[in-house]
Amino acid sequence: MKIFAEIITVGDELLIGQVVDTNSAWMGKKLNQFGIAVNRITSVRDDSKEITEAVNSALKRVDIVLMTGGLGPTKDDITKTTLCQYFNTELVFDEAVYNNIKRILAGRIPMNEQNKSMAYVPKSCTVIPNHVGSASISWFDHQGKVLVSMPGVPDEMKTAMEQEILPRLNKKFDTDFILHETYIVKNYPESVLAEVLEEWEDKLPSFIRLAYLPKPGAMRLRLTAQGEDKAKLEETLRLAEEGLRKILKHDVFAEDDKPLEEQLGIWLRKHKYTVATAESCTGGRVAAKIAAIPGCSDYFNGSIVAYQNSVKRMQLGVQSATLEKHGAVSEETALEMVQGVCKQLHSDCGIATTGIAGPTGAAPGKPVGTVWIAVKCGDKIRTRLLNYDHGREMNIERTCNQGFFMLMELLQELK
C-alpha cells in the first residue's frame, strides 16, 4: 500500500534563516527505506495557531505526521502544550521521563523547575524513550493515523527514529517498496541529455519516475520505483538501466546515491591507495569532505592547505620561479602542488586546487572563478581549468566535486 508521511518542523529559527532544516532530508531518506513516501515538509513558527493548523491539515492528507522541535525547557517551546490542546488531553508527570532527565543531567546540570517541566507528558500519548537527551518524545494514535513529536536536536531525533519510531511504523503500516537508483552522467548538459533520453524516458512504466538532478560539476539521474512487488520493481529498474547504458555507454559513471567523496573512498580502499590533498582556494574543504566519511583513515593521509604562497613554497615545494612566472593560479603551480603533497605525505594519489574563489582577488587575465585543479594517481597526472564564477561558495564546492570527479576518472581507467 502507498503510505505517505508528512514532516512538520517547528521553530522561529528555521523561518528567519538562522538554522537550515537538515532534519527533514535525513528523515525523508530513512522513511523511504521503510517504504514510506514523504508528501510534504512544512516549517512553522513557534506559534500555537500555526502549529495547530499545520498538524490538522497534515493529518487530513496523510497517515503519518512526524514533528520535530519546540520541546525544550524554555518559554518559546510550545509544541507539547499545543498538541495537548489539539488532542484534547492534559500534561501529566511521568516518573520514567523524570528519571531519564536525571540520567542525562548526570549531576553536571542541576535539576530545576525548567528541567523538571520536561517530565510532564501528554496523558493520551505513548511516551517513546529518548536515549540521548532529556526531552520527551510523544507518539499519538489518532483515528488510525499516527503523529509523533520529537526534539529538533538532530542527534536525539535520529536516535529515536532509528531505534524506536521507524521499527514501530514498519510494524503498524503495510507499506509499499520504494527503490531508488541514481546514476552520474558526464559530458552532457541537462537539456542535451533530456533530448538523447527522450525515447527511453517515454517508455518507462508509470510506476517509475525519472528525475534530473544537476549538481556542480556533475549531472545525476534518479529512477524511483514504487509498488508492492519488490522483484518486479527490481527487474524493471534493471531493464531501465540496461537501456540507459545502451544510450550513454561510458558516460554513465558511478551509479550510487553516495557523495562523490564516499564513492572515491570505496575505490581507493579497493585499490589499496592512499590520498592526500594540497589546497589553496578550497581551503581544506576537499580534505574535510574526505574526512567526513567514517573509516577514511584506511586511505586518507592528510592535507597541506597552502593559502599563502609561502606555504606553497615551503611545505609543498612549489618553485619560486613557477609562482613568479605563471602565478599561484596556474596549471604549473597546480601540478607542482599535487606532486609536492604526494611526495611530502607519502601518498599514492593527490588532489590539488588553486584558484580565485572571489569575490575579490581577480587579476588581469584571471577573473574570479578561475581555478586550476590537478590530480595524480601513481604516474598519471591530469589537470583541468574551471573558468566560471558562480559566487565564492559555489566556486569552492564545484572545485571539490570536480577534483573528486577527476581522480575517480583516473582510477576508473585503471580498472
Added chain:
Amino acid sequence: MKIFAEIITVGDELLIGQVVDTNSAWMGKKLNQFGIAVNRITSVRDDSKEITEAVNSALKRVDIVLMTGGLGPTKDDITKTTLCQYFNTELVFDEAVYNNIKRILAGRIPMNEQNKSMAYVPKSCTVIPNHVGSASISWFDHQGKVLVSMPGVPDEMKTAMEQEILPRLNKKFDTDFILHETYIVKNYPESVLAEVLEEWEDKLPSFIRLAYLPKPGAMRLRLTAQGEDKAKLEETLRLAEEGLRKILKHDVFAEDDKPLEEQLGIWLRKHKYTVATAESCTGGRVAAKIAAIPGCSDYFNGSIVAYQNSVKRMQLGVQSATLEKHGAVSEETALEMVQGVCKQLHSDCGIATTGIAGPTGAAPGKPVGTVWIAVKCGDKIRTRLLNYDHGREMNIERTCNQGFFMLMELLQELK
C-alpha cells in the same frame, strides 16, 4: 505594517532527502532584512495537484509567496505549466528570454527543443530577468498579492532575489522593521540560563520575542523586535541588552549573528594576527570554515591536516616519544601540534584538534568522542578535553566550534 511571506520549494529530491533545502534559510534571512517575516516554508513534490494546493493555501494566508524549483528543461519540471493553470493563463514565447537562453548557452551547449521550451513564459506574469541562468522567472500580481516563481539553483535564486525581487517587494509593500540581536552565552546549560533570565524575560515588551538556540559548544540567545517605529525598537533592544549584561556579565560573549569563524576573522584582522590549523579528527574542516569567509587571505596562512601519525611527526614535528607515551589523542600531542603548525606556517595563532570522531577507533580509556583541542595566540596556549559522543558529524562540528570559541577567548583576554 506586518507583512508575511511564505516560501514553497518544489522538487521530489527535497522529499526523498537527496537534497537539503538551503534556499529557504537564505531567503528567510534576506526577507527579514527587508521587514518581511516568513510565516511558513513548504516543500512539495513535483506533482501538479500538490503544488496547486500549496500555492492556494499560502495565498490565502499571506501577501507574498516565493517559489523555487521545477523550472528546468526536463519533463519532471512542471511548476510553470501548473502556475498557468492556477492563474488561468497560457504559455507564450518570449523573445527576451530566448535571447537570454542563447547568451547563457554561449555556443557551448546547443539550442534544442528542451532549451527553447524555457523561452515560453506565462502570459499574465511579469518576466524577471535571470542574469546568471537560462530558466525564466515569473512575477504574478494577484488580487493585491504577489507570487514569484524562481529556479531552485541557489546561485540563480540568490541573484534574482538580491537584484530584482527584494527591491520590487520593498517598493510594493509598506513593511515593518524587524530587528534581530543575537548573543552567545558561555558557561550556562539551557535550563539554568532560562531560570536565571526568567524575571528579565517576563519584563520584555510584547513586541520583543526571545529564543534559546543551543548549538554544539555554545548557547545562543536571540531577541527579535518587530514594529513600525525603528528608533523605539532599537532603544528597547538596547535596554534589554543592558539588563542581560547586568545578569550575565562576562558570560555574554560575542554578540553578532555571524558564524563563529567570521567573528574570529574580524578579531584576527583587527589585531593583525595570522592563523593556521593543525587538524587530525576534524580533517580540514576548521580550515575550510575559516577559508569560506571572503577576505580570509588577510589572516589565514593555511593548515596541515595530519590524519596519519606520520604526518603529525614529519610535517608538524610531533615527537615520536609523545605519540608513543601519550597516544595521538592526548593533550601532549595537541600541544605539540599547535606549536608545530604555528612554527611551520609562521602563524601568530593556531588551532589544533586530535580525537576519535567515531564510529570506530575507540581505544581503552579513550572512547569515541574523546577530543583534545589546543589553541595558541602568541605565548598563550590553552587546551580542552571534549568527552561526549554525539555521532561522527556532530563530534567534528562541535570540535570546530569549540576550537573557534577557545581562540576567541584568548583574543578577548588581549583586548
